[in-house]
Amino acid sequence: MTDTRSGIEIRNLYKIFGQNPAKYVDRVKAGMTKEELNDKYNHVLGLQNINLDLAPGEISVIMGLSGSGKSTLIRHINGLIMPTAGEILYEGQDVVSMNPTELRHFRRLKTAMVFQKFGLLPHRTVLDNTCYGLDIQGLPRSKSEPIARRWIDRVGLSGFEDNFPNQLSGGMQQRVGLARALANDADILLMDEAFSALDPLIRMDMQKVLLDLQDELKKTIVFITHDLDEALRLGDSIAILRDGALEQVGTGQDIVLRPANDYIAEFVREVNRGRVIHADRLAQPLPPGAPLPELQLPGRLVLELVAREMTKANATQATILDRNGTPAGVIDIASILGAMVTPADAPAL
Amino acid sequence: MASCWGLPELLCEFPSLSNKSLRTMRTTIDGGFRDLVRSWSDVIDQATWPLQVFLNTLEDIFTQTPWFIVMAVMLGIVYAASRSWKTVLGAFAGLMFIGIFDLWEDTMTTLAMVTVATLIAIILGLPLGIMMARSDRFKSVLSPVLDVMQTMPSFVYLIPVVVIFGIGKVPGVIAVVIYAVPPMIRLTNLGIRLVDQEVIEAADAFGSDSRQKLWGVQLPLALPTIMTGVNQTIMMALAMVVVASMVGVGGLGKNVLQAINNQFFTIGFLNGFALVAIAIIFDRTSQAFGKRLQKHTETGHD
Secondary structure (H helix, E strand, C coil): CCCCCCCEEEEEEEEEECCCHHHHHHHHHCCCCHHHHHHHHCCEEEEEEEEEEECCCCEEEEECCCCCCHHHHHHHHCCCCCCCEEEEEECCEEHHHCCHHHHHHHHHHHEEEECCCCCCCCCCCHHHHHHHHHHHHCCCHHHHHHHHHHHHHHCCCCCCCCCCHHHCCHHHHHHHHHHHHHHCCCCEEEEECCCCCCCHHHHHHHHHHHHHHHHHHCCEEEEEECCHHHHHHHCCEEEEEECCEEEEEECHHHHHHCCCCHHHHHHHCCCCHHHCCEHHHHCECCCCCCCCCCCEEECCCEHHHHHHHHHHCCCCEEEEECCCCCEEEEEEHHHHHHHHCCCCCCCCC | CCCHHHCCHHHHCCCCCCHHHHHHHHHHHHHHHHHHHHHCHHHHHHHHHHHHHHHHHHHHHHHHCCHHHHHHHHHHHHHHHHCCHHHHHHHHHHHHHHHHCCCHHHHHHHHHHHHHHHHHHHHHHHHHHHHHHHCHHHHHHHHHHHHHHHHCCHHHHHHHHHHHHCCCHHHHHHHHHHHHHHHHHHHHHHHHHCCCHHHHHHHHHCCCCHHHHHHHHHHHHHHHHHHHHHHHHHHHHHHHHHHHHHHCCCCHHHHHHHHHHHCCHHHHHHHHHHHHHHHHHHHHHHHHHHHHHCHHHHCCCC
């Protein structure tokens, strides 16, 4: 995991909405609550003290319920919204202090965005929509069209190039949105609730499309969602946002196994743990001298798959291998079952 | 003199300015205005000269060209804009009616007038509407001005127009433009403001500058509304041509004015119906054109 590209660093970010935000930012830093700011001064605290590293080449999910500030946060990354205080660093440059020309340049070449309601241009065909970012960059059509056609093909929309967005289903429209963003070949891909407006089955489908593409492209993806299952499925790391503040940052497994507080524990209670927890997390150290179970499984498999393999092989124990393929521990079916059901100390349903 | 239940004078009659001071005010303003116009008359004549030429040329083209060519061209335009044979047939019937009742030449004069006025209204209205959509401050300044332009009785602003520009076609066109331009400005502003915010945000996110955003996103998406503005402008111009005949504009309006003065019932209605025919032709054509521009929204997905 040695990605030499720059990630995105968010430092001490505050956003206050209202007539005169700068006036109140110091008081908020000194500890004024969101409620007090709203009731007494009629300003809304959008984001408070966000510090977050978004790793290069990974999918970082920012999760939160509506009103948590997640959409506000993602718009700070490409400067669609400017913070009241704080900085956003990419390749050593602060997005917040860019002038309008630099910011346009940054948006054209370094970022691409996918929107919840697609944000397609209704008067342009699928092909023209996909070319949009490249048109804005000033690339001639002779160069941009082959690129656009390739991405339209990659997202599975071949044959629809000359259709207008209104003639497509929601899932297909979002494929156009994805193709348009990918055609830009920007390092950063910002996805604002990109799949939230889609039917569950189509959403799963699009998640798979994204994961397959990411395997190959290794872009720095920031993905916003309110759906924990989606977050766990896509996120290399997950940041949970509540009332404009970060509650917990970690891998999906971290968050499910060690929720930082009651709020998060409540959140993850309904999660299908068998799909989140990896086998190596549960494996016990090798018993000295004892023979290793015959069945060998890689440690990065999730419990559900491990259980399936063990059932298929009719085994009650399995040897878990580490990254290099050497035995790292032993797992048994009872501990798998124990880990897959919600822990007994969790609050009652 | 109102009796006012025996109340004192101050409470009975509204305490207005005295007749003498009102008269002084009137003569001062009118005189000053007239003197100002007189000293600038050369400049005014020069400034309106191109308009005069444009009007005369267009009127000559409309009236001198043989009727069947004009009709063919008009029907061709109607078809090109609407792509509907029904509309073309309706337009043909309207034009036949006009020709048969010997109103062809007057109608052509009126058409030239309306065409020029509409073009000027679009050329003025579009940029003003764009500016209005971009700046809330400009909007708050322009809105009351537009309100005045639309509600002030058109006869009233004929007076300064006549004082400044005299009698004739040019002042007529100017009066018509003043009357017809507000919907163009308002609907351009409205159309741009109604463009879906997420699409605008997408344009921003991909790094569009304001010109790319205006020409690539805002105007194309506002076009149906803007076309409604053009349609309204044409309709108002047609209505105003009749009033403008009072300052010496020829055509159908003049006939209507004469019919009013002489109580010529038949002439009045024939000319009135000729205007109606033109209005319907313009309206159906421009609406069909506006609808065709929205082709991409028609085949909706369910």
